[in-house]
Amino acid sequence: MSSIFDYAIEGYETNLSSKKIGIFGNPIKHTLSPIIHDTLSENLGIDEKYIPFLIEKDLKKCVDMAFDEGILGLNITVPHKQNVIQALVEVDDAAKAIGAVNTLVRISNGYKGYNTDMPGLARAMFSENIAIDNKNVIIIGAGGAARAVAYMCNYYNANQIYIINRTYDNAKKIVDDMNFAFDTNRNMPISSDNYSAIPKDKYLFIQCTSIGLHEKDGLPLIIGDSFYDMAEAAVDLIYNPAETPFLKLMKDKNIPYMNGLKMLLYQGIMAYELWNDINVSDELGEMVYKTLYKAVYNNSNNIVLVGYMGSGKSTIGKYIAKEFGYNFIDTDEYIELKQKMTINDIFATYGEEYFRNLETEVLRELNGKSVKTVISTGGGMPVKKENQEILRDIGKVIYLAAKSETIYDRVKNSTNRPLLACKNPRKKIEEMIKTRNPIYSSVADYIIETDEQNIKDIASKIIALSC
Numbered sequence: 001m002s003s004i005f006d007y008a009i010e011g012y013e014t015n016l017s018s019k020k021i022g023i024f025g026n027p028i029k030h031t032l033s034p035i036i037h038d039t040l041s042e043n044l045g046i047d048e049k050y051i052p053f054l055i056e057k058d059l060k061k062c063v064d065m066a067f068d069e070g071i072l073g074l075n076i077t078v079p080h081k082q083n084v085i086q087a088l089v090e091v092d093d094a095a096k097a098i099g100a101v102n103t104l105v106r107i108s109n110g111y112k113g114y115n116t117d118m119p120g121l122a123r124a125m126f127s128e129n130i131a132i133d134n135k136n137v138i139i140i141g142a143g144g145a146a147r148a149v150a151y152m153c154n155y156y157n158a159n160q161i162y163i164i165n166r167t168y169d170n171a172k173k174i175v176d177d178m179n180f181a182f183d184t185n186r187n188m189p190i191s192s193d194n195y196s197a198i199p200k201d202k203y204l205f206i207q208c209t210s211i212g213l214h215e216k217d218g219l220p221l222i223i224g225d226s227f228y229d230m231a232e233a234a235v236d237l238i239y240n241p242a243e244t245p246f247l248k249l250m251k252d253k254n255i256p257y258m259n260g261l262k263m264l265l266y267q268g269i270m271a272y273e274l275w276n277d278i279n280v281s282d283e284l285g286e287m288v289y290k291t292l293y294k295a296v297y298n299n300s301n302n303i304v305l306v307g308y309m310g311s312g313k314s315t316i317g318k319y320i321a322k323e324f325g326y327n328f329i330d331t332d333e334y335i336e337l338k339q340k341m342t343i344n345d346i347f348a349t350y351g352e353e354y355f356r357n358l359e360t361e362v363l364r365e366l367n368g369k370s371v372k373t374v375i376s377t378g379g380g381m382p383v384k385k386e387n388q389e390i391l392r393d394i395g396k397v398i399y400l401a402a403k404s405e406t407i408y409d410r411v412k413n414s415t416n417r418p419l420l421a422c423k424n425p426r427k428k429i430e431e432m433i434k435t436r437n438p439i440y441s442s443v444a445d446y447i448i449e450t451d452e453q454n455i456k457d458i459a460s461k462i463i464a465l466s467c
């Protein structure tokens, strides 16, 4: 007699844990879902194990077997999200309207189907301060994911919603269904060659096509740059690569953006909440996100440069970015851009503590977004204990050390160093280096003395140490 555990992928068949949850899909070998659910179970002390099942056919039979063999809950992924509905005893209203189920919850006589992709994306967006309520939205794409996104935008009271797609009829179908389900006419289909029909305004852009998944992909719709100028916030459902050409463009335009990794996270968390009838806190959500993020992007390919002002962090960081193909971020410049104020003005207007809090905020943000990036940090950043942990979390930390005389020579003529606005900057540098040296050393994975070396040699050393 066959068992649902015959379908479990290699390495998961002999699990002895008392309760079981899992996922049906094809392909399924590389699913990231076990990371989410097992991390939740470990942290909450819940004795549950998540098992990926390779289901190619006989979906209904497999759903029935899972129920008979006591599986508490299941995720459903490609290609079964629509067909699984026929195997269920009940379907939640939102999942019915979206026409796709990604979560099965055990009830007395079978499974009830839910769609947590939709509220999962909303929760992810809210966690990134990207609002939907009363926003005009442009949804790019009209496949299965766009359908859930359109439902989400209607559910969370977006204002006007344009669905723009290569195949007009696919956009029209979603628009008709959503206008009917919400008794509205705020949804409008747009064919991609008629994009100029969308009125000039500011929009939340949600990119739902599969364009951007592959290295050679360009923008999702090859239309004028002015089209993308209408974005005031941007979401791409794709999470690998971390930055699609669409997100890179948004980043260049300094538009708040997020990729699809937090959507993956929160659809999983919301399924877990349904199975176990619990609420997962935002703190635990963030902790699971970090684990997921590391598994997907391998944080270790980021380089974090710490050291006193004038130690060469920005110069060397920019050199590495140019010569070795890294992204580059200078946290001071990043703060100035975000605050629309110089560091000098921030210090003068709000004081040092305010600036230090901004630094922590920026670090937290970079911790969830940086991939193959060199981050040049402000000289005082590692002083705060909280920052030290985040810095280590982001990537390999390199301390660029230099003697106080070297530093003085490098910075003596600069006018944008508020901490040196004093009577005897040479003495101040000496004292500060004495205090900060042990801090930089303790946070760093590696220390490089920069006094006698040229930029090229320092950069090559950093790359060798980071790989």
Ligand code: NAP
Pocket: 117, 140, 141, 142, 143, 144, 145, 146, 165, 166, 167, 170, 208, 209, 210, 211, 213, 220, 237, 238, 239, 260, 261, 263, 264, 265, 267
């Ligand atoms: P889908 O149903 O296959 O839809 C694909 C969409 O991409 C359609 O709108 C299609 O347009 C468009 N498209 C495909 N090739 C195109 C091309 N060459 N030029 C222009 N448009 C093109 O896929 P889906 O399930 O909606 O998924 C879409 C994306 O969302 C995928 O990349 C997936 O990885 C991502 N996703 C992420 C999450 C997450 O948790 N982060 C969850 C679900 C999906 P036509 O209608 O004209 O064919």
